[in-house]
Amino acid sequence: MAEEVKLFGMWASPFSRRIEVALKLKGIQYEYIEEDLSNKSPSLLKYNPVHKKIPVLLHNGKPVAESLVILEYIDETWKHNPILPADPYEKAMARFWAKFLDEKLWPAAKKVVVSKGEEPKEVIEEIQEHLKTLESELKEKKFSGGESLGFVDIAANIIFWLLVVQETLGLDILTEDKFPGLHEWYQRLADDAVFKECVPRERLLGAFKVRFGALTASK
Template sequence: MAEESVKLYGVWVSPFSRRVEIALKLKGVDYEYSEEDLANKSPLLLKYNPVYKKVPTFLHNGKPLAESLVILEYIDETWTNSPLLPNNPYQTAQARFWARFIDDKCIPSLWKALWAREDQEKAVEEAKEYLQFLENEVKDKKFFGGETVGLVDIAGDFIAFWVPTIQEAVGVKILSEEEFPKLCQWSHEFANHSLVKEKLPPKDELLAFFKSRHF
């Protein structure tokens, strides 16, 4: 097989570009990483992602892809070792559903609740309602798909690692062991997975980053 060219345009603090890095690490795929400044986007980022103009932007043998969940599925289909999705069609559909639920419902509500200037109590309540669905879904499994890290776990990297860090930075408690014991156990398993943790940002740097933005 000819040598493959894999490149990722990302931002170190972005859970979305970190998703792609985690998937590539789990698959053992070598890649070139380019850190972007979203206040001064590079010509190459704009060239390869002209629609959304954001990270992550993924390049495989010169062919670009955007949107992290799309990229994750492409990686899973291209490099078939260490699968991120199950073989069973129904289980695959369920995994896609929960990954999309995280993106469409959980992350926006959590972000709003963590940074709300007004009606924070209401925002926190809504975020907790969404987290309860994930608490019920993970049950007593190590990861959402069972014993190995899969698509839903990677999609949930913001919940597992970013949320606890931002909570510490801003002094708002949403994800707690008292209310979400199973989800907290999952987040610990995910963030401490030997390969995953290599691709998570340093906690002290992430904490400092968010503290600097909390006024």
């Protein structure tokens, strides 16, 4: 019997796109269902009644929510092309750094958007402190998983959203001169075929320009 895999997501969400990267890396066929977050579908509310958020993976009728949890579920269910290390310590470290991205870097990056482009200097400094920490962890690695895309690389797709905001607002947050190691790393990610397919850079850039242009016009 064929497996049923559905993904409830939203095109502009880095958390939703993470799941698409993992599914495509594994070569898993799935049905994608775009959600309108201002008018959430009954199915989304049914399958994620606790948080009522995307992404939600539906596997043979069983829902799994929260992007990092879904990534682990995918890796444990379809064992080929692993994205988490086999070694218990390395696996724990991958979970640690993915959590760092979600709990430290992402909230700091969101402050730039919420501040409508009028971000205080300390917000940028906070983001850069987190980026320094991440860069020191990557060191000379090609990818976090070694020679192939891994759990932390997939979680780090939020950096591309930060870069789009940076470009839209003309900020200097993550630049090559300040973060050469990170720059090389995200260039390798950007050149990866699956990442290219799952990170809608141009569409995001257009959406942010419209958003911030409207904000500027209303001041």
